[in-house]
Amino acid sequence: MYNLATKTLQLLLSLINGRLKVVNKKILPRNEPFIVVCTHKSWIDVVCLGIALYPIPIHFMAKKELFNKNFIKHLLIKLNAFPVDRSNPGPSVLKIPLQLLKKKKIVGIFPSGTRSTEEKALKNGAIHIASRASVPIIPAVYVGPHTIKDLLGRKRRTIILGDAIHVPKISKDKEAVTETINKVISKAFEDLKIDKK
Template identity: 50%
Template sequence: MYNFTLTIAKWIVRLFGRVEVKNSHLLPKSEGYIVTCTHRGWLEIVILGICVPRPIHFMAKKELFDDKSIGYFLKNINAFPVDRENPSPSSIKTPVKLLKAGEIVGIFPSGTRTAENTPLKRGAVTIANLSQAPIIPAIYIGPRTLKELRKMKKATIIFGEPIHIETRSKEELENFTELLNERTNSLQKQL
């Protein structure tokens, strides 16, 4: 269902506007990696899926899965639930397993949709450390809805240099989280 949904999404997005992708050459070709992105609306999820050449397994808040039909759809497009208030070991095990199998995991490290600079949570860095998969930071600039895409006509995704994490210290994990934040802010300035 992922590929079918992606094909429809590409058609709709191209019908309403255009997508500019910068630095796609930085995306690993065959290994698993985490792609992190800003999260202001739902459209960047769709456009990120369009711009990354392999399927993405998105972490999504568990509340989205409460409705059975929406939950069924989300699971079939590779999303998996995470309890943000009480993260369980599966919040880490599921993405680590996917990454070690060479898959791509999409994480929104601010943890919520926001238009402001929200401090990043440590989850992406922790998962990268456990899986030994790189983090590819990304920034999305553009419309948040199809209506806005029709008006603005353009959405932009820019990918950053991979961040490789290897540590056993919680303090160093915090430092890497800050590095991810700095790299994300740097991408913002490039646009």
């Protein structure tokens, strides 16, 4: 269902808004798992990231509240999404993404939450997952419309991918290492936005 949904949405958005521009797709790791972290303001950037990496499927981390209704829950699962408690992330948050990465799958995390504390927690989660799984983090920035009105206005959609960020094994000084990589991710987001300009 993931492939069908991606192709359908790609066609629909192309008809409405034109073709999605993807920058630096060639730098993605080949035949190895990774975590992609992307800026996030609306459902459009989630869809565009999926289209940008296609045919590579992404397993998206999504807030658990979206899984409260059975129909939506089953739909999200078929679309490769898995739930996480953003307000109270604990050790169990690492279990599913680590299992996916072990199976050489790609995990997608959108750390730009609605609250600064949520954003930091999600970035830290991506860092700890990458460290434990020994996989790189690929930063991605979405630039374009965030509303249906802007889509109809033909404002161009772009996904810009950045160089891999390699996270060391975290044993000592966890806070210091996490803070350092957090800054690297934030700087990557800012640099990619500047590159677009």
